[in-house]
Amino acid sequence: MPQALPFYKEDKIAAFIDGANLHAAAKSLNFEIDYKKLLEWVSGQSRLLRAYYYTALMEEQDYSPLRPLVDWLDYNGYSLVTKPTKEYTDDQGRRKIKGSMDIELAIDMMEIADRVDHIILFSGDGNFKTLVEAVQRKGVRLTVISTILSNPSMVADELRRQADHFIDLSALEQYIIRSDAQGSDTHQNSEEPAYIDV
Numbered sequence: 540m541p542q543a544l545p546f547y548k549e550d551k552i553a554a555f556i557d558g559a560n561l562h563a564a565a566k567s568l569n570f571e572i573d574y575k576k577l578l579e580w581v582s583g584q585s586r587l588l589r590a591y592y593y594t595a596l597m598e599e600q601d602y603s604p605l606r607p608l609v610d611w612l613d614y615n616g617y618s619l620v621t622k623p624t625k626e627y628t629d630d631q632g633r634r635k636i637k638g639s640m641d642i643e644l645a646i647d648m649m650e651i652a653d654r655v656d657h658i659i660l661f662s663g664d665g666n667f668k669t670l671v672e673a674v675q676r677k678g679v680r681l682t683v684i685s686t687i688l689s690n691p692s693m694v695a696d697e698l699r700r701q702a703d704h705f706i707d708l709s710a711l712e713q714y715i716i717r718s719d720a721q722g723s724d725t726h727q728n729s730e731e732p733a734y735i736d737v
Contacts, residue, residue, distance in 0.1 A: 545682055546657065547585060547656075547657075551656050552586065552658065553587070554659045555647070555659070555662070556592045556662075557593055557640065558593055560664055560693070561662065564685050567688075568708060570716045572715050573716060576714060577715045585656075585657060590617050591618045592617045592618070592619050593621075593640035596621050597624050620640065620643050622640065622643065648674060649670075649674070660684070663683070663693040663699075665696075668697045668698050671683075680703045682703060683702040683704070683705050683706075684711070685705075685708060
């Protein structure tokens, strides 16, 4: 890896994964994430206290393509945070789905900030800039992982500037890429839907 990683072995860290945002970033780089390898990579950097994964689920469906991934994560070392999506019709009469997990992620991050030295945020969402500032005021270093190599960039400039460190997701590809093309026990081929914030 060309850049030096901003982690100290003795640090206590927590990882926060914005599921839809990370999925979109990896897809823009044309690879799929192996979440077992991702957890191993994060654990290998420092002393991992918790890895949170946030996603909204369409509860009314008989089967969600996201369900196998969500179930696997729940049993394999991730702290899963979900909520049902909400459906609404916009002023042009189009059906839209709302499923933002920003508030849940922000509350969990503020709660754990006093017990960690470093937080890794897998998201490029500019809405998290103020959250990052608040965590930094508590003395916690924060690294954002997303990508600037997509067109348009998946990471908001204001979030990237606020973070203590930025790692492009492409730099981690060799460590976290899903290598089996047929499917695996981690069900990474489950599509994480893109939700809109309203």
